[in-house]
Amino acid sequence: MSRRAPRASIDPDASKSWLRRALPLVKAHRALLITSLTLSFAGLIVQVQIPNLVRVGIDDAVVDRTGELSTYVWWIVGLALAQGFINYLARLYLLRTAYEMEYDLRNIVYAHLVRMPFGFYDRVQTGELMSRSGSDIRAVQMYLSFGPSILVQCLIAVVAFGLMLSINVPLAIVAMVTMPIIGVLGVSMRKAIFPVSWLIQARLAQLATVVDENIQGVRIVKAFAAEGRQLRSLAESADRIRWAYRQDARIRSRWNPLLDNLPRLGLALVLLVGGLMVIDGHTTVGTIVAFNSYILMLQPPFRMLGMMIMMGQRASASARRIYEILDTPSDVVDKPDPIAVPLGGDLAFEDVVFSYPNGTLALDGLNLHVRPGETIAVVGGTGSGKSTLGRLAARFYDVTSGRVTIDGHDVRDLSLASLREQVGIVPDEPFLFSLSIHDNIAYGKPHASREDVVAAAVAAGADAFIRNLPEGYDTVVGERGYTLSGGQRQRVAIARALLVNPPILVLDDATSAIDVTVEQMIHSSLRDKMRGRTTVIVAHRLSTISLAERVVLMENGRVIADGTHESLLASEPRYAEVLAAQVTA
Numbered sequence: 001m002s003r004r005a006p007r008a009s010i011d012p013d014a015s016k017s018w019l020r021r022a023l024p025l026v027k028a029h030r031a032l033l034i035t036s037l038t039l040s041f042a043g044l045i046v047q048v049q050i051p052n053l054v055r056v057g058i059d060d061a062v063v064d065r066t067g068e069l070s071t072y073v074w075w076i077v078g079l080a081l082a083q084g085f086i087n088y089l090a091r092l093y094l095l096r097t098a099y100e101m102e103y104d105l106r107n108i109v110y111a112h113l114v115r116m117p118f119g120f121y122d123r124v125q126t127g128e129l130m131s132r133s134g135s136d137i138r139a140v141q142m143y144l145s146f147g148p149s150i151l152v153q154c155l156i157a158v159v160a161f162g163l164m165l166s167i168n169v170p171l172a173i174v175a176m177v178t179m180p181i182i183g184v185l186g187v188s189m190r191k192a193i194f195p196v197s198w199l200i201q202a203r204l205a206q207l208a209t210v211v212d213e214n215i216q217g218v219r220i221v222k223a224f225a226a227e228g229r230q231l232r233s234l235a236e237s238a239d240r241i242r243w244a245y246r247q248d249a250r251i252r253s254r255w256n257p258l259l260d261n262l263p264r265l266g267l268a269l270v271l272l273v274g275g276l277m278v279i280d281g282h283t284t285v286g287t288i289v290a291f292n293s294y295i296l297m298l299q300p301p302f303r304m305l306g307m308m309i310m311m312g313q314r315a316s317a318s319a320r321r322i323y324e325i326l327d328t329p330s331d332v333v334d335k336p337d338p339i340a341v342p343l344g345g346d347l348a349f350e351d352v353v354f355s356y357p358n359g360t361l362a363l364d365g366l367n368l369h370v371r372p373g374e375t376i377a378v379v380g381g382t383g384s385g386k387s388t389l390g391r392l393a394a395r396f397y398d399v400t401s402g403r404v405t406i407d408g409h410d411v412r413d414l415s416l417a418s419l420r421e422q423v424g425i426v427p428d429e430p431f432l433f434s435l436s437i438h439d440n441i442a443y444g445k446p447h448a449s450r451e452d453v454v455a456a457a458v459a460a461g462a463d464a465f466i467r468n469l470p471e472g473y474d475t476v477v478g479e480r481g482y483t484l485s486g487g488q489r490q491r492v493a494i495a496r497a498l499l500v501n502p503p504i505l506v507l508d509d510a511t512s513a514i515d516v517t518v519e520q521m522i523h524s525s526l527r528d529k530m531r532g533r534t535t536v537i538v539a540h541r542l543s544t545i546s547l548a549e550r551v552v553l554m555e556n557g558r559v560i561a562d563g564t565h566e567s568l569l570a571s572e573p574r575y576a577e578v579l580a581a582q583v584t585a
């Protein structure tokens with residue numbers, strides 16, 4: 001099935017109620033929803049006819065012997081079949097509506113998430129995001145699609161009541177007397193349960209976080225032999241859930257017997273009043289049987305009223321959390337008429353001051369000019385701002401003041417897509433997807449041919465090890481590429497950046513896990529493959545630094561010295577200090 005774009009969006013007006021903001025979503029699927037509601041109403045209309053037919057059947061064919069019993073039986077069988085078929089269709093359409101809405105909502109949230117800048121991801125926790133895009137979306141979808149269906153079922157109570165009134169007014173009132181009580185009790189039970197079920201959800205989410213961390217960090221847990229400690233924290237989380245579940249069970253076992261037995265009270269009342277009326281000749285036996293069926297048929301909708309209120313409360317809380325994401329604007333966006341031109345690779349930082357969203361000052365008056373085709377090494381103590389420099393070149397963040405330019409264009413004037421295509425960044429801990437090596441390398445250029453992928457791998461020094469893998473380029477790497485070594489992952493990441501062939505390449509300690517000879521091979525093939533590429537290498541190793549034509553020394557978010565390795569070594573004592581402190585051979 002082909003992928004479709006979401007049909008609706010959430011109303012951006014934050015002053016509206018959550019339900020009104022979600023209305024476009026419901027409207028976009030109204031045809032499906034109305035079809036399902038109409039079908040379910042039709043099914044219920046057929047359903048309410050059955051007890052009436054039973055009544056007439058008993059009175060005519062069994063008591064008075066004036067009618068043919070089999071005729072009524074066949075009619076009832078026919079109606080039951082028809083109702084079954086209509087209900088099947090109604091359910092089908094209702095579920096389709098639900099999933100279509102969920103699809104749209106998921107896409108809306110996801111589309112917003114991918115547009116969010118890096119600063120947003122620095123702030124939020126991934127576990128929280130996962131929960132929002134999972135259970136919250138589902139809670140909203142459930143209410144929007146199943147809510148109207150429950151309302152229709154309640155509406156049928158009115159129809160059934162009308163039908164009962166047309167048969168026997170006093171008995172209809174007796175039969176309905178317990179229904180409002182069921183409704184009120186159902187609502188009260190849900191109100192009592194709601195805080196507990198909310199607690200259960202929250203504690204399940206906490207448990208999921210503990211489990212997730214244990215699995216993600218399993219290598220560290222094992223390395224520190226901390227399994228026992230982790231198991232204890234898991235048991236504590238599980239214990240808190242057990243407590244909440246026990247409260248839930250206590251409330252349910254208190255309310256459910258009451259709710260289950262009330263209809264029986266209704267049956268007894270109908271038998272008493274109806275029985276007396278039959279004896280007095282005011283009604284028929286068939287009427288008692290029919291009214292019994294009505295009582296049993298009508299109690300689920302009344303019980304569901306409580307469920308609907310609870311679903312509404314949950315959906316409202318979930319919607320608020322989803323809107324919180326959707327209402328967070330992305331500050332790193334394209335200008336109205338962004339420039340998208342091929343870039344030459346002249347990269348300049350002019351008086352750049354930059355603080356991360358949490359307030360950490362990372363660059364403090366950075367001035368640096370990298371000429372097209374030049375290869376520079378950026379060296380400096382930890383936290384001196386080396387990685388930040390690359391992030392600003394690709395506009396992962398916007399500068400606080402000053403400007404970053406490429407070929408004289410402020411990066412904020414360039415289109416983000418074209419900028420990111422032309423500034424390739426390879427981080428030191430690359431992320432690989434659980435796809436084949438081919439697809440990982442071709443991530444930035446999905447339609448690249450195998451030859452191009454292989455050429456990029458060769459340039460990144462990755463071809464030989466890839467060919468030795470069981471299925472070569474088609475080998476699927478495990479989650480995050482953990483089936484590969486650190487150096488192999490780095491080489492795949494370099495190949496991924498090279499395939500896009502960006503005029504500016506930032507290698508952020510990207511060869512730290514690759515051995516020196518392979519690293520030299522990679523750099524010489526990089527030099528051969530594309531002359532004129534501007535390359536910024538954040539380096540900690542002398543071998544890496546020596547590959548650059550020029551070395552830039554950073555301290556406290558500024559360039560404090562600039563020159564060749566030899567000249568800096570001779571003239572800048574702080575360079576020698578940094579090298580001595582952190583640089584390895």
Ligand SMILES: Nc1ncnc2c1ncn2[C@@H]1O[C@H](COP(=O)(O)OP(=O)(O)OP(=O)(O)O)[C@@H](O)[C@H]1O
Binds near residue numbers: 361
């Ligand atoms: N995402 C972030 N959010 C907040 N502060 C950050 C973030 N990333 C880096 N910083 C801070 O910004 C400063 C510069 O960090 P940066 O990563 O650029 O340093 P670096 O020179 O690359 O360090 P290292 O050599 O240790 O990787 C540091 O003080 C760091 O703590």
